[in-house]
Amino acid sequence: AFTPRVFSGIQPSGDLHLGNYLGAIRRFVPLQQSHETIYCVVDMHAITVWQEPNQLRRATREVAAAFIAAGIDPQKSIIFNQSQVVQHAELAWVFNCIARMGWMARMTQFKDKAGKNSENVSLGLFAYPSLMAADILLYKATHVPVGDDQKQHLELTRDIATKFNNDYRAAIGAEGLEPDFFPITEPLIAGPATRIMSLRDGTKKMSKSDPSDQSRISLLDDADAIAKKIKRATTDAAELPNAVEGLSDRPEADNLVGIFAALSDQSKADVLAEFGGQGWGKFKPALAELAVSVLAPMADEMRRLLDDLETIDAVLRDGAERARVIAEDTMTEVRRIVGF
Numbered sequence: 001a002f003t004p005r006v007f008s009g010i011q012p013s014g015d016l017h018l019g020n021y022l023g024a025i026r027r028f029v030p031l032q033q034s035h036e037t038i039y040c041v042v043d044m045h046a047i048t049v050w051q052e053p054n055q056l057r058r059a060t061r062e063v064a065a066a067f068i069a070a071g072i073d074p075q076k077s078i079i080f081n082q083s084q085v086v087q088h089a090e091l092a093w094v095f096n097c098i099a100r101m102g103w104m105a106r107m108t109q110f111k112d113k114a115g116k117n118s119e120n121v122s123l124g125l126f127a128y129p130s131l132m133a134a135d136i137l138l139y140k141a142t143h144v145p146v147g148d149d150q151k152q153h154l155e156l157t158r159d160i161a162t163k164f165n166n167d168y169r170a171a172i173g174a175e176g177l178e179p180d181f182f183p184i185t186e187p188l189i190a191g192p193a194t195r196i197m198s199l200r201d202g203t204k205k206m207s208k209s210d211p212s213d214q215s216r217i218s219l220l221d222d223a224d225a226i227a228k229k230i231k232r233a234t235t236d237a238a239e240l241p242n243a244v245e246g247l248s249d250r251p252e253a254d255n256l257v258g259i260f261a262a263l264s265d266q267s268k269a270d271v272l273a274e275f276g277g278q279g280w281g282k283f284k285p286a287l288a289e290l291a292v293s294v295l296a297p298m299a300d301e302m303r304r305l306l307d308d309l310e311t312i313d314a315v316l317r318d319g320a321e322r323a324r325v326i327a328e329d330t331m332t333e334v335r336r337i338v339g340f
């Protein structure tokens with residue numbers, strides 16, 4: 001039996017945004033009550049595409065600040081950055097030798113990110129899911145809260161765990177270890193609005209890595225900027241529908257109603273019960289007010305933390321020390337199993 005343990009990570013690869021908050025960070029907080037929780041700033045994942053070193057250092061602290069400002073308690077949870085626990089790289093190599101080329105080649109996120117230029121992206125970008133599997137399985141995490149966009153990668157983590165347990169069945173037994181050495185990690189499915197779309201184009205994901213998209217709501221935006229971006233959000237001309245079915249084929253409306261629902265802990269049906277039949281002139285100011293009330297205090301707290309780097313760095317150092325203890329236990333066993 002595995003300890004109920006959650007692992008999740010965020011890349012320090014640009015501005016944290018509303019999608020990262022609603023789809024990931026916010027969901028990490030309540031899990032602290034029911035699970036051991038490990039939240040990682042995955043800087044080794046970030047460098048699969050070029051990162052300017054000083055910018056990477058700053059973004060790493062920003063993600064840590066966002067974790068804390070959102071309500072993750074650094075005493076209860078382990079907060080650290082990936083590069084400080086070298087066992088991630090070590091286990092990822094073993095997993096590179098377990099995973100098959102064909103498994104990796106099927107990953108839709110790689111195909112999206114590499115585009116037509118796949119000859120010229122880093123080998124690390126291709127192997128990214130193998131490092132993600134190492135992140136999760138190093139801690140024998142039983143559960144991972146994943147966004148929609150990460151489901152396929154978690155499937156691959158499960159495939160790697162299964163193949164490792166099978167390939168090394170005899171060695172695991174000979175070492176006197178449990179035959180199910182790695183857990184088959186379960187996804188934790190999110191509620192409404194698991195995928196926040198761009199406020200400029202409701203068919204595109206809100207993403208850190210699209211510098212041309214000025215509509216993205218950043219977690220460091222002040223109240224003014226948040227309100228302006230919501231006011232300018234692309235919408236169709238129609239009024240809000242009375243029922244959720246009326247949102248199909250209306251990606252922008254669906255997205256804004258979903259954001260309202262997530263920010264207010266309601267269903268989309270609840271939101272439409274209140275706003276159905278009304279125009280954007282009524283809905284957008286209400287959404288702006290709600291978004292500001294949730295996000296602005298968090299932005300203030302993030303800025304306060306980022307003015308006090310010693311505190312953030314101390315949290316990351318302490319987290320890395322605690323993570324390393326678990327990681328080294330797992331790697332000690334893995335080295336014996338593999339024959340190192």
Ligand code: ADP
Pocket residue numbers: 009010011012013019020021022023024145146147148149150193194195196197205206207208209
């Ligand atoms: P990004 O995709 O912005 O580069 P990451 O890959 O670091 O961010 O993802 C960090 C977390 O945020 C992941 O759990 C991912 O599922 C979640 N996430 C990213 N973008 C969105 C979005 N638009 N809507 C919901 N969740 C998202």
Ligand code: NA
Pocket residue numbers: 149
């Ligand atoms: Na992502």
